[in-house]
Amino acid sequence: MTEHAVATQEEWQAERDKLLAEEKELTRRNDELTKKRRDLPWVPVEKEYSFETDNGTKSLAELFDGRSQLLIYHFMFGPAYEAGCPVCSSIADNLAPNVVHLRARDVTLMLVSRAPLEKLQAYKKRMGWNIDWASTAGSDFNRDLGFTNTEEELKPFLEGEIPPTVEQNAELCGTDPAGYVAEAPGLSAYTLSDGVVYRTYVTTARGLEPTMGYYFLLDRTPVGRDEGGPRPFWLRRHDEYEDAVAGPRE
DSSP: OOOOOOOOOOHHHHEEEEEEEEHHHHHHHHHHHHHHHTTSOOOOOOOOEEEEEEEEEEEEEGGGGTEEEEEEEEEOTTTTTTSSOOOHHHHHHHEEEEEEEETTTTTEEEEEESSSSHHHHHHHHHHHSSSSSEEEOOHHHHHHHHHHOOOOHHHHHHHHHOOOOHHHHHHHHTOOHHHHHHHHEEEEEEEETTTTEEEEEOGGGGHHHHHHHHHHHTTTSSTTTOOOOOSSOOOOOOOSSGGGGGOOOO
């Protein structure tokens, strides 16, 4: 017997209507926050950065590729990694199909990582992504945004109990926990106006959830995200799921 509440259609509809009112209020609040996000002041990017791309070395301004807006996903793929972060890989699965649609709205969307370009190219081919990916090797770009951590900064974390998810993902990337968490994920936004590049927005952690479409779908299922408990973290690269531990919930 199910332990969840069971109701008639009429009882369910009454509860659904109450929830719908709250969902609409959340939508209105999100619209307000979206406007506040757009209204943030712009910061001119005065430092010179260089990026290794499939078409040679480029400046930040050149990454716009003729458009006036640029979105960059800071993908966790450090120099010591043998493969990209599984979580970032799931995000790139969601981002890649949107490239063409964003281009239609004057936005260039791409990935950047600190690993050498040849590693990124090989991994991109494996994953089958049609999204530009640049290497920041030799550049402080990720570091200046807080998406690269030093050994000294990580010391308190590494001297404590390492979360199983970190150990699992580090192993899946072919590195150790210290090498894995030296990188951090993030999303940054830019505009190019009168030849000047401005940074307009930066986010990380749960601020990245809009890039993870599967979570918004899982949130609408009866079980939800179901990520608690002792089981291994479920996310895998899309070509590894058949080898992952899966099956019905106990």
